[in-house]
Amino acid sequence: MSTRLIKGSKSVRLAKIENQNNRQVTFSKRRNGVFKKANELAAMIGAEICIIVFPPGSKPYSFGHPNVNETIDKYVGEETPPSPSSPGIDGNKLKNTNKNLERQQEWFRGPIDKMNYTEASMLKEGLEYLLLKVKNYGTERGYGYENGKWKAE
Amino acid sequence: MSTRLIKGSKSVRLAKIENQNNRQVTFSKRRNGVFKKANELAAMIGAEICIIVFPPGSKPYSFGHPNVNETIDKYVGEETPPSPSSPGIDGNKLKNTNKNLERQQEWFRGPIDKMNYTEASMLKEGLEYLLLKVKNYGTERGYGYENGKWKAE
DNA sequence: GGACCTATTTATAATTG
DNA sequence: TCAATTATAAATAGGTC
Numbered sequence: 001m002s003t004r005l006i007k008g009s010k011s012v013r014l015a016k017i018e019n020q021n022n023r024q025v026t027f028s029k030r031r032n033g034v035f036k037k038a039n040e041l042a043a044m045i046g047a048e049i050c051i052i053v054f055p056p057g058s059k060p061y062s063f064g065h066p067n068v069n070e071t072i073d074k075y076v077g078e079e080t081p082p083s084p085s086s087p088g089i090d091g092n093k094l095k096n097t098n099k100n101l102e103r104q105q106e107w108f109r110g111p112i113d114k115m116n117y118t119e120a121s122m123l124k125e126g127l128e129y130l131l132l133k134v135k136n137y138g139t140e141r142g143y144g145y146e147n148g149k150w151k152a153e
Numbered sequence: 154m155s156t157r158l159i160k161g162s163k164s165v166r167l168a169k170i171e172n173q174n175n176r177q178v179t180f181s182k183r184r185n186g187v188f189k190k191a192n193e194l195a196a197m198i199g200a201e202i203c204i205i206v207f208p209p210g211s212k213p214y215s216f217g218h219p220n221v222n223e224t225i226d227k228y229v230g231e232e233t234p235p236s237p238s239s240p241g242i243d244g245n246k247l248k249n250t251n252k253n254l255e256r257q258q259e260w261f262r263g264p265i266d267k268m269n270y271t272e273a274s275m276l277k278e279g280l281e282y283l284l285l286k287v288k289n290y291g292t293e294r295g296y297g298y299e300n301g302k303w304k305a306e
Numbered sequence: 307g308g309a310c311c312t313a314t315t316t317a318t319a320a321t322t323g
Numbered sequence: 324t325c326a327a328t329t330a331t332a333a334a335t336a337g338g339t340c
Contacts, residue, residue, distance in 0.1 A: 014196040026336080027198045028307090033334060034190045037317090038204070041187055043167040045180045047208045051191070052228045054201040060228050072225055075205045075213050166333095178325095179319080186317060190334090 027055060035063040048074070180208060188216040201227070 017023040031053060042049045042065035050064040050071035062068045170176040184206060195202045195218035203217040203224035215221045 013193045016199050017197050022336085023198060024307090027194070027200070029335065030190070030194045030197070034187065034194055036334095037183070037187045037190060040166045041180070041183045041206070044170050044183070045176060045208055046169050047180070047206050049204065049206045051204045052202065052224050053194070054224065054227060056199050060231060062228070071205050071207065072229070074207060075215070076225070078213060175319090182318065189317090 031061060038063055039065060184214060191216055192218060 017026055035051065038049050038051055041047065048065065048071050050068045051062060052068070053061045055061070064071055170179055187206075188204065191202050191204055194200065201218065201224050203221045204215060205221070206214045208214070217224055
């Protein structure tokens with residue numbers, strides 16, 4: 001009880017914290033805060049949710065209810081990315097994806113490290129389609145993720 | 154100013170809300186709350202973050218700073234899932250993934266809809282490795298995601 | 307780094323219009 | 324449905340140990 005300044009104040013919540021120590025402390029506190037809110041949301045609604053956070057230059061922290069990977073797979077499967085060139089009619093999206101897939105099959109034989117952006121982009125479309133197909137095959141893949149619990153820091 | 158009961162009360166934050174209307178209202182409010190907190194966290198720390206929520210039987214809601222897909226790809230790329238059977242030495246993980254990849258190449262020719270779980274699981278490992286490779290090829294894939302803004306409801 | 311403290315700011319449940 | 328209100332509960336910045 002001596003020097004006491006502001007405490008729960010400050011309305012500057014959208015500026016990067018410059019002091020590295022304060023930033024680390026705030027990250028730890030607020031990360032837990034966001035994860036806790038997400039956990040409450042999942043429980044109250046009965047929803048699936050996952051959060052992934054990458055602090056600059058660090059490993060990711062993640063939260064998932066009931067599971068991070070499940071939710072990611074489900075999300076990627078839901079997506080139907082439009083072709084960059086064509087507007088893309090809904091009914092033809094799957095067909096187009098399959099056509100891309102045929103073309104891409106050959107690339108699996110070559111060194112994928114040498115793809116350019118266009119090739120990689122097309123490949124990614126195919127991969128996402130494949131992931132959609134794969135995602136339905138059970139859940140025991142889980143490589144040790146959260147289940148309503150916090151991840152060890 | 155007549156009947157006034159509790160308002161901001163209730164400590165039961167981990168039970169599913171039974172009343173459908175209340176549940177919908179709470180979902181909308183708290184989803185915005187979580188996304189707002191995540192946005193603040195990203196700004197204050199300078200971190201990447203993404204959130205995906207699936208309400209039961211509905212389309213997903215997502216938040217990403219700066220982008221949902223970027224963060225997912227980065228996360229999937231970071232993962233090095235251990236083989237279910239073998240303990241897996243760190244140095245051999247990539248090599249094993251590549252071996253699986255070779256075997257899986259043949260499957261791309263067959264109907265992927267008929268894979269069993271084991272096949273799909275192996276395929277998924279290969280896909281995740283490929284996605285890691287693909288994720289470096291630019292960012293203009295973005296199929297219209299968030300960038301610090303809220304998604305239309 | 308973590309666990310606790312506390313003034314202050316936020317989030318939000320129930321309600322009203 | 325949907326914005327605004329408001330009493331109350333939570334989150335949290337800065338501090339101490």
